[in-house]
Amino acid sequence: MKRYFWLGLLSGLLLTACAASFSDPAPLPTVSPDAHYIFYNGHILTMNTGQQQAQAIAILGQKIEAVGNDSDVLALRRPHSVVVDLQGQTLMPGFVDPHSHIFNDAEQYLDMTVVEAQQVALENGITTIGAMYVTEEFLREMQEINRAGQLQIRTSLYLVITDNCGELQGDWWQEHAPTRAAGELLRVGGVKIFTDGGTCRRPALSYELEPGLGMGDLFFSQQEFDGLVAEAQAAGFQVVTHAIGDRAIEQAQNAIAAALAGQPNTLRHRIDHNSVIRPELLSRYGEIGIVPVIFGPYPLCEPFGPPPPPEYQAWEWPWRALLDANPGLPVAWHGDDPFFGRIRPLDDLYSLVTRNEVDQDGRVCESPAWQKAHAVTVAEALPMMTINAAYALFRDEEVGSLEPGKYADLIVLTGNPMTIEPETIRELNVALTMVGGRVAHCAAEMQTLCASTTALR
Structure with a gap:
């Protein structure tokens, strides 16, 4: 009970460590509808029963363009695309x-x-x-x-x-x-x-x-x-x-x-x-x-x-x-x-x-x-x-799974909770958080990933 x-x-x-010093941010810029990002070479946990796992995901503007294998998603690359190598990390x-x-x-x-x-x-x-x-x-x-x-x-x-x-x-x-x-x-x-x-x-x-x-x-x-x-x-x-x-x-x-x-x-x-x-x-x-x-x-x-x-x-x-x-x-x-x-x-x-x-x-x-x-x-x-x-929350048509047409609200984890031992799940951390195609958080220790996504901030 x-x-x-x-x-x-x-x-x-x-949250002593997190409460140190904050300042309220200025209004955020809008995400360009032409912004294009590809995350590949990862473990994608989609929460979509029709396609539960994938390797790559493409994002156009605020929304998900495609979810699939590396070759199919990388084929969508454009001259201005920001391409991020997940290096085997988990995205969900x-x-x-x-x-x-x-x-x-x-x-x-x-x-x-x-x-x-x-x-x-x-x-x-x-x-x-x-x-x-x-x-x-x-x-x-x-x-x-x-x-x-x-x-x-x-x-x-x-x-x-x-x-x-x-x-x-x-x-x-x-x-x-x-x-x-x-x-x-x-x-x-x-x-x-x-x-x-x-x-x-x-x-x-x-x-x-x-x-x-x-x-x-x-x-x-x-x-x-x-x-x-x-x-x-x-x-x-x-x-x-x-x-x-x-x-x-x-x-x-x-x-x-x-x-x-x-x-x-x-x-x-x-x-x-x-x-x-x-x-x-x-x-x-x-x-x-x-x-x-x-x-x-x-x-x-x-x-x-x-x-x-x-x-x-x-x-x-x-x-x-x-x-x-x-x-x-x-x-x-x-x-x-x-x-x-x-x-x-x-x-x-x-x-x-x-x-x-x-x-x-x-x-x-x-x-x-x-x-x-x-x-x-x-x-x-x-x-x-x-x-x-x-x-x-009546949000399931917008978020909650990674599917084309839904908003790009996603996170990158430092490990895959589906494959590691349950006792080690508590050791996982969030490396990156994205809401509507904009990175809202990128962990300091994930410098390679953060550098790749600088254009998204």
Whole structure:
């Protein structure tokens, strides 16, 4: 379960090396529609089921022109092309984090501006996020950053109907309709509703963690929550539900099912966190068509509370069982940063496949055997962090996989997570991050690669 409380101590621990000195950049120049770049001699992980791996990729302007073998893609070379030899390195879509707080909590928990926090995210390979706690004031702040030309990460804003204590925040969200313009950096993605405790009060469980603790807090009755979801759906909003405990998950499933009334989930209503799932609730996600969005690491280094009783360990963060019960369902990962003390999806990938946790200092905390049983494979985890996460944001037609016509949002890694030992995934780093055909980050130690891509900056 996500035994989840605000971690006020993060500001002193989080990303010390990355927070040294930043200055907000000037507006970025636009990418020329004639700019042409070819990356070849690499391992291309496409996340496209029709062409899962390739050697080379060509980029024209902001979009992908071609993905294929070296000879076919190099044949597209033009007199002005910038050609980059990957020298066997791995290139894949940028990480898509559909549930993040790095922007709205940048100042309070990271001691950074939004633009500074954005650069840390880019350095760690994040190219698209869902900003998951958007007040009316923060909406205006993000709109101003976008107008100033300083936004580089594709950002979907989720407007809060309730705060984290379940208090309704008025009807201001109804004045800001969702947007779906292709390629937009900033959009209103939907709304967020809290069903149970976690950051305020306790998650709603079917059991007591310890005698006297109680079974947690639901913020609404089923009828009240049904009404909130139905109202948002009627206004055309995707609903993201914060649900940690199994009773909260059941309430959210019931409310979405009632709103859909047997129709497809075309608005892609989501349940996020899903930390404690009662076994009979597992298959309901697929039956209803709900998009589940789940954590990477389990809190081992700094536990949020006592462990579950042994008879309930199979309910807690049961990612293996969730995937097995819902074949074909686009299950997505989320980082929920900064609540685990770092902004580093590669550590989350490591945690998904090993169930170990990497703390903010790089220390590895070993998971118990019962949690290791919930592990997924690298081949399952990478789509959760790219194309499935893009689906959760209505961005899957634009990003999340490397296909001709999609935006060139990609990263280069220092190794191939598909072929190395799972224990060494945490040693990987992001060498290069590109968003829409522009390099937003190139690691200092990758001088050869950076020199090749100077023209892209």
